[in-house]
Amino acid sequence: MMRKIVKYVLGDIIRNKMVLVYTILLFVISLSVFNIETNTSKGILSLLNIILLIVPLTCIIFSTIYIYNSSEFIELLVSQPIKRKTIWYSLYFGLVLSLSLAYIIGIGLPALYYFPNAKGAMILIVGLFLTWVFVSIALLIAGSSRDKTKGIAIAIVSWLFFAIFYDILVLFILFQFQDYPLEGAMIVLSFLNPIDLSRIQLLLQIDAAAIIGYTGAVFKIFFGRGLGILICILCMCAWFLVPLWLSVKIFQKRDI
Amino acid sequence: MFKISISPYFRSACILKMSGKYKLFRHTLYSILIIILSFAVLPSYAGIVRVGKNQAIQSVQQGILQAKEGDTIYVHAGIYHESKLIIEKSITLVGKGWPVIDAQNKGEIFFIRSRNVWLQGFKLQHTGRSDMKEIGAVMIYDSYAITVYNNQIEDANFGISVQNSKRCTIKDNHIKAFNKNEVLSGNGIHGWKADSLIIIGNAISGHRDGLYFEFVKNSLIWRNKSTENVRYGIHFMFSNNNTYIGNIFEKNESGVAVMFSSKIQMYNNYFHDNWGDATYGILLKEITDSHISGNSFVQNTIALQMEGCSRIKVFKNKFINNGFALKIQASCDDNDFTHNNFIANTFDIATNGTLVLNTFDGNYWDKYEGYDLDRDKIGDISFHPVSLYSMIIAHNPAALMLFRSFMVTLLDKSEKLMPIITPESLVDHFPHMKPFDL
Numbered sequence: 001m002m003r004k005i006v007k008y009v010l011g012d013i014i015r016n017k018m019v020l021v022y023t024i025l026l027f028v029i030s031l032s033v034f035n036i037e038t039n040t041s042k043g044i045l046s047l048l049n050i051i052l053l054i055v056p057l058t059c060i061i062f063s064t065i066y067i068y069n070s071s072e073f074i075e076l077l078v079s080q081p082i083k084r085k086t087i088w089y090s091l092y093f094g095l096v097l098s099l100s101l102a103y104i105i106g107i108g109l110p111a112l113y114y115f116p117n118a119k120g121a122m123i124l125i126v127g128l129f130l131t132w133v134f135v136s137i138a139l140l141i142a143g144s145s146r147d148k149t150k151g152i153a154i155a156i157v158s159w160l161f162f163a164i165f166y167d168i169l170v171l172f173i174l175f176q177f178q179d180y181p182l183e184g185a186m187i188v189l190s191f192l193n194p195i196d197l198s199r200i201q202l203l204l205q206i207d208a209a210a211i212i213g214y215t216g217a218v219f220k221i222f223f224g225r226g227l228g229i230l231i232c233i234l235c236m237c238a239w240f241l242v243p244l245w246l247s248v249k250i251f252q253k254r255d256i
Numbered sequence: 257m258f259k260i261s262i263s264p265y266f267r268s269a270c271i272l273k274m275s276g277k278y279k280l281f282r283h284t285l286y287s288i289l290i291i292i293l294s295f296a297v298l299p300s301y302a303g304i305v306r307v308g309k310n311q312a313i314q315s316v317q318q319g320i321l322q323a324k325e326g327d328t329i330y331v332h333a334g335i336y337h338e339s340k341l342i343i344e345k346s347i348t349l350v351g352k353g354w355p356v357i358d359a360q361n362k363g364e365i366f367f368i369r370s371r372n373v374w375l376q377g378f379k380l381q382h383t384g385r386s387d388m389k390e391i392g393a394v395m396i397y398d399s400y401a402i403t404v405y406n407n408q409i410e411d412a413n414f415g416i417s418v419q420n421s422k423r424c425t426i427k428d429n430h431i432k433a434f435n436k437n438e439v440l441s442g443n444g445i446h447g448w449k450a451d452s453l454i455i456i457g458n459a460i461s462g463h464r465d466g467l468y469f470e471f472v473k474n475s476l477i478w479r480n481k482s483t484e485n486v487r488y489g490i491h492f493m494f495s496n497n498n499t500y501i502g503n504i505f506e507k508n509e510s511g512v513a514v515m516f517s518s519k520i521q522m523y524n525n526y527f528h529d530n531w532g533d534a535t536y537g538i539l540l541k542e543i544t545d546s547h548i549s550g551n552s553f554v555q556n557t558i559a560l561q562m563e564g565c566s567r568i569k570v571f572k573n574k575f576i577n578n579g580f581a582l583k584i585q586a587s588c589d590d591n592d593f594t595h596n597n598f599i600a601n602t603f604d605i606a607t608n609g610t611l612v613l614n615t616f617d618g619n620y621w622d623k624y625e626g627y628d629l630d631r632d633k634i635g636d637i638s639f640h641p642v643s644l645y646s647m648i649i650a651h652n653p654a655a656l657m658l659f660r661s662f663m664v665t666l667l668d669k670s671e672k673l674m675p676i677i678t679p680e681s682l683v684d685h686f687p688h689m690k691p692f693d694l
Binding site: 163190219 | 532533600648651652653654655656657658659660661662663664665666
């Protein structure tokens, strides 16, 4: 049953053409960046902010709007003898599959083509995780608010929060507590924002973090080693599993 | 080998002069003396002492004992298990076919306390180390005009040590050690209280400091290669009036650090790949009245750090791909930076205060976004090379978490438009539009 719904959602999204535009946009950006920059590491750095801003933004906004727009379809499905859990998961997988595919074609494959090494793999993995995380956050937002306008507003605000405000908050904390050793605290804080976590992982791969002395070394030792990477992956998994699980709980109890 | 034997004539001339009886003939005598002297400068071949497994003399120690002033000792190929070879006369020691002198960790190999000694063509190895004293393959004390040429030194605690000596030449030696930590290792070429040294074309790796000078003056350090040392590529203190040209300092654990010296000339050196936390391309501390020009700084964590420096002219250098191209403390004054290329550095300049007593006019910055309407190749608006984030991270290293974050980029841009935190006087009034051809 789930496969059927996923297939339908996928077909619907692809017919929608938004994802197609997103794919082409990513593809053009990545190709131009890789071709213009002669220095490989600099190419990745230029791509970095694009991945960290555009991917979360598109995922969260597109998914929220899609859920609201398919409210009638959801109502129809709910009236059928299908578990609500199945419906919600199918929607999630449909969205995640299409957006992941867009990312793989748009940036993942060019990245792997230009950097057939750990750097390229990290770009791919980081982008995919961001896609899953922000689709799942979008589902939580769309599930908890019935008002479309309010939902989209919350989606935009939460993107702003993760992309910009959180860093301002961190900077504020840094200045308030600058007399204390904050390296450990910074590691914990970076786990609380999937965008920061992705950025740090990517920067460590292109070896740009070694440049800033002691803190760089602390970060490298923590994030660069086996256990650190494992913790990062677990943390990213938590970032998409927890909102998804919460949204399922909300959707199950919701009065349609 | 030429020997000038003048002493008998000289002595007789003195006696004649002192006796006072021949004052009338003094001028004649002098002219005769000069004629005799000119004849006395005849080539008289010095003795040759041969040391080898198939020779009468089988140990270098014996050879040195047998040799007279001015003799040449040829040491033929073979392995000699010897140490503590003391040279206190003017002799020439030449290794034929790379004889190996292995000290078997028992201590120093050559002690030289003399004038005009030439040491060439040896492979010296395994000096061992001591906690009590500095043990080196070649130890030169209280000497004058010693030449150490084309030797290979391997696994020595100190390579070549020159102490309280003048006019020594250390040329084309390969000095290599395999040290892992600072405490247990010694320096490649160690100079203490020396004058007029010439150090050319040596390759040094794996020591604590590749080159180390303390109270060394009027010396030339040219075309040496100091790489992968445990601490610094070169480290000097209280060493004035030295010139460093065309040396290569690469992949040293802590880069290069020089302190408390003045009138230093550094031309066309390479500071490459000194990468790691607390690693400097070059750290200048309390250096005054010096020139730094034509050097290339590539891929260093901090290419050039200056603390308490005055009156240094930094011009025509390349700073490429460094973490920080230049970290200049507010304690520096009267330094002038001009005609340098700053390309692809994460941060061009960082400083720790708002007081700036140095000038930065007329450099090329790849981060400059100005325009040049009058086409004189100089940007029409001035450039502030210090970014807000570099200030933040200098005060608060934990801000690394926000490295390259979008918010930081925004803050940097707004700070560029309206400097509030970054020092307004740290400015290039005449930034060049195109990189200098260096």
